[in-house]
Amino acid sequence: MSASTRSPEQPLAGVRIVEISSFVAAPLAGMTLSQLGADVIRVDPIGGAADYHRWPLTDDGTSIYWASFNRGKRSVTADLRSAAGQEMITRLICESGPEGGILLTNTAGRAWLDHDTLARLRPDLIRLEVLGRSDGSAAVDYTVNAATGFPLVTGPPGHAEPVNHVLPAWDLLCGIYAALSITAAIRHRDATGEGSRITLPLEDVALATAGNLGLLTEAALYGDRRPRLGNGLYGQYGQNFTASDGGEFMVVTLTARHFRDLAAVTGTGAALAALAPALGADFSDEGTRYRHRELLTGLFAPWFREHTTEQVSTALAATSVLWERYRTFHDLVHDARVTRNPLFTLLRQPGVGTHPTPGTPMSVNGRRVPPRPAPELGEHTAVVLREELRQRTPLPE
Amino acid sequence: MSASTRSPEQPLAGVRIVEISSFVAAPLAGMTLSQLGADVIRVDPIGGAADYHRWPLTDDGTSIYWASFNRGKRSVTADLRSAAGQEMITRLICESGPEGGILLTNTAGRAWLDHDTLARLRPDLIRLEVLGRSDGSAAVDYTVNAATGFPLVTGPPGHAEPVNHVLPAWDLLCGIYAALSITAAIRHRDATGEGSRITLPLEDVALATAGNLGLLTEAALYGDRRPRLGNGLYGQYGQNFTASDGGEFMVVTLTARHFRDLAAVTGTGAALAALAPALGADFSDEGTRYRHRELLTGLFAPWFREHTTEQVSTALAATSVLWERYRTFHDLVHDARVTRNPLFTLLRQPGVGTHPTPGTPMSVNGRRVPPRPAPELGEHTAVVLREELRQRTPLPE
16 A cells, blocks of 8 residues: 555555455444445345345335445455356455455355465465354344343333343444454554454354443342343433423433432432431432432432423533433434534435435544445446456466 | 564554543453453552442442453552642653553543643554543433434333333443554554544444444434334344243344244244235245234244243254344353353452453454453552653653
């Protein structure tokens, strides 16, 4: 790469990555690496992979999902079942200059894409494979999630069934872990010339996270003592409230100051001062606020339901209390958080239309990487194969 | 650093990072960078930061949370309000060899830690600050989440209130994005000698993700047309089912083969074959399966409730169907997924006890980085300050 294209917000400029993937984790990893400056070429079978028609769809049947997670990539399609197609893609991975030789995939079980096969042609290969489970068996976000414990403590208290979160959190975390692992492996290769064979099981991302949050330790020591708290916080005071006109608020107090401010704005300071000695409760302690959460919610709720959404918003904004209105996706897309946020750019995506599209959540030296549209499926097949492969020598037999 | 400590699974060996942080996102970033080999020194005020007593707690009051998110770090405490303390930590950040000069923080508003202040002493400074919102205002996972749209489509259909997910997904994603941003910035500095001033707002992580998932695009084009689906999947067929003895299962079909297998195992193939022409439905299409989800659930549910958990598990295991049992945290910590998973090591954590502790979810060349215990608060103050600062020249005035 030329030094001129390298910038602090695009530290992977010059890097070439081939992505053979579908669904969420690996495509998000590829998109993220592309946002960091890498040239990411997504390779799909002719007609598209299993996620090419994934919902949400436009009324015309274009996958909004696909257009979203493939932004900024180039798209090559090939007959991946034919020897010629496999040789072509093998070359694309392996004969791609000193900053190439990187494969991101979640398509297990294809011998021609195995690490050892490719590393024979490209000894400094970096290959990351997203697995379902570490034993190679299939798993997806929704099934992994069922085993993690979260659905049994999510949702309304007293609800009989598990409650899955709708956010595909494990896929998303796995995708960013994959981008991190590849970036770290690139640094290692820069310094040593060594490649890396990386495997990243979706299930292990979830299990490591449950462990990192201390939930498995707590369960190992004390069993299942964490209750289903609805929208309350474990070990802190936080709760949702409804205003007189139906506006819904999430309110959180993490510090004694937050809590004093919430008492003051709701006019409950005197009642709390009277209650504290009667209950032997020190409300400056987070655990005490947690233990008395139902009482506190009962004390604060009338103020919310006797004020409008606007009155509540104005009053809370003048305090240190952490709070937010609940918004639908449609509310959000028309809110200043999106419309006036430099994170978003109005981008025209062929087949989908013009809509606010996020760039990178991080900014570097005050600059963000703006979003680029997704390719059409196969859009770059001819260009990539001609430019990249024409001049190359035959593969060794 | 010596080449001998550098390995593909610890590509950041030799890198020195100072972390001044609290709560989840920044501490997770620091722990993750430590797992990648960096020497991460967490600096806290004497007595600990605001998260030092964060729940979950042991019965003795030790924070399981704190012990978990600070694993593998060194701990230095100092009086951060005194000029002497500030000078000491400034030196620790800036006078730390060619692979030092990296600050990870979420503590805004301290002039002595500003990028420009530190960059005068360390021109190649890499400084990442996790913000609440991009305007610098405070926000936490729970309040950010309220604005994203997810709580209004999470939880049982017909439920009146928002349903927060319990997993602090935005904090977690933000932490891994932060680790990625710092790793990418290190690579850029290796190549160019340039530092980076990085800001990463928690709210922008959530907004970018809602955008990346296509949810904001769908809402911009069509309004709020995504219903609250309970444990169902949008645009696919997936549902939870209960066995005769109360075992709960999550079942997902992403492909026509998965769906045929689910029909076969539940003995509903003939009924589906009869229904398809009567309804004009092609069940090999994922959108068709989604539209007819209530019907399909009604068709499959009797088989589940007429078989035991063991019978259901055995039968599903012989198919391509994606499935998992719901488990509590306590079930999980005693399950083979944890007890026989090389991700976990039995680790003794002073003040907490011995318990299965996760390492990195990724493995490199077949090797994982095993977990290391968290320090005691301030454990390394004397060692770090003596070893690191004794030989240094005075700071410029």
